[in-house]
Amino acid sequence: MVPAAGRGERLGPGAPKALRELGGAPLLVHAVRALARSRAVGLVVVAAPPDGVAEVVGLLDSHGLDGKDVRVVAGGATRQESVRLGLAAIGEQVEIVLVHDAARPLVPVEVVDAVAAAVRAGAQAVVPAVPLADTVKRVGPAPAGGPEPVLDTPDRATLRAVQTPQGFRRSLLAEVHARALAEQEAGLAPAVTDDAGLVEHYGGQVVVVPGHEEAFKVTRPLDLVLAEAVLARRRA
Numbered sequence: 718m719v720p721a722a723g724r725g726e727r728l729g730p731g732a733p734k735a736l737r738e739l740g741g742a743p744l745l746v747h748a749v750r751a752l753a754r755s756r757a758v759g760l761v762v763v764a765a766p767p768d769g770v771a772e773v774v775g776l777l778d779s780h781g782l783d784g785k786d787v788r789v790v791a792g793g794a795t796r797q798e799s800v801r802l803g804l805a806a807i808g809e810q811v812e813i814v815l816v817h818d819a820a821r822p823l824v825p826v827e828v829v830d831a832v833a834a835a836v837r838a839g840a841q842a843v844v845p846a847v848p849l850a851d852t853v854k855r856v857g858p859a860p861a862g863g864p865e866p867v868l869d870t871p872d873r874a875t876l877r878a879v880q881t882p883q884g885f886r887r888s889l890l891a892e893v894h895a896r897a898l899a900e901q902e903a904g905l906a907p908a909v910t911d912d913a914g915l916v917e918h919y920g921g922q923v924v925v926v927p928g929h930e931e932a933f934k935v936t937r938p939l940d941l942v943l944a945e946a947v948l949a950r951r952r953a
């Protein structure tokens with residue numbers, strides 16, 4: 718499933734991020750094609766911007782998707798809600814679900830295949846990840862008018878930057894989303910920014926497979942410049 722309902726505020730003013738163009742096609746179309754290229758993928762469910770469902774259906778129709786079954790649902794106000802709404806459109810006979818950001822248009826098919834294969838091989842939850850290039854520091858709150866103090870520096874060798882698609886047994890992913898919704902309604906929203914984080918929050922085991930530098934997320938304007946360059950290099 719492809720959460721694509723975000724506004725893309727960090728990318729700046731313009732259309733919702735998933736509909737912004739990269740090399741002549743919307744980011745979302747690239748992301749769906751990248752998933753559809755994998756033989757492991759039979760159905761793609763897109764969570765579209767709530768006011769853009771018809772537009773997304775039209776876009777996916779006009780870009781042709783290798784005969785895969787594609788469904789479009791209206792997404793929600795948060796990524797978590799969008800994933801939950803997308804999951805509701807996937808039948809219980811489906812055993813494995815990959816959740817892939819529309820904002821990662823250039824993920825190589827090898828990454829999609831590796832995530833699906835790891836779930837097939839028995840993992841409950843799988844994330845593709847890459848080592849960090851930068852040193853990371855934990856900081857505390859800045860005193861009035863002053864700079865943030867550094868608290869400590871985690872050992873970089875033990876850190877990974879996590880990408881998508883993240884893969885799950887469908888039943889587990891549906892369960893952790895339902896539990897998170899119940900907690901939210903009780904005013905106890907778990908502070909989690911990805912689907913694997915929900916599995917961790919409820920005590921499940923998540924494992925890592927190698928990600929890829931081209932699976933980066935288009936977040937800020939510079940990322941779109943890089944994505945154009947990667948696409949141009951692929952097409953050369």
Ligand code: CTP
Nearest residue numbers: 720721722723724725726727794795799819820
């Ligand atoms: N997403 C979604 N529904 C939301 C928010 C995000 O489906 N309510 C999706 C985005 O469309 C994107 C993915 O989650 O494909 C990753 O989120 P992010 O990169 O944060 O995208 P945006 O939320 O659109 O960007 P920003 O945070 O800069 O507004």
Ligand code: MG
Nearest residue numbers: 723724725796
């Ligand atoms: Mg966001």
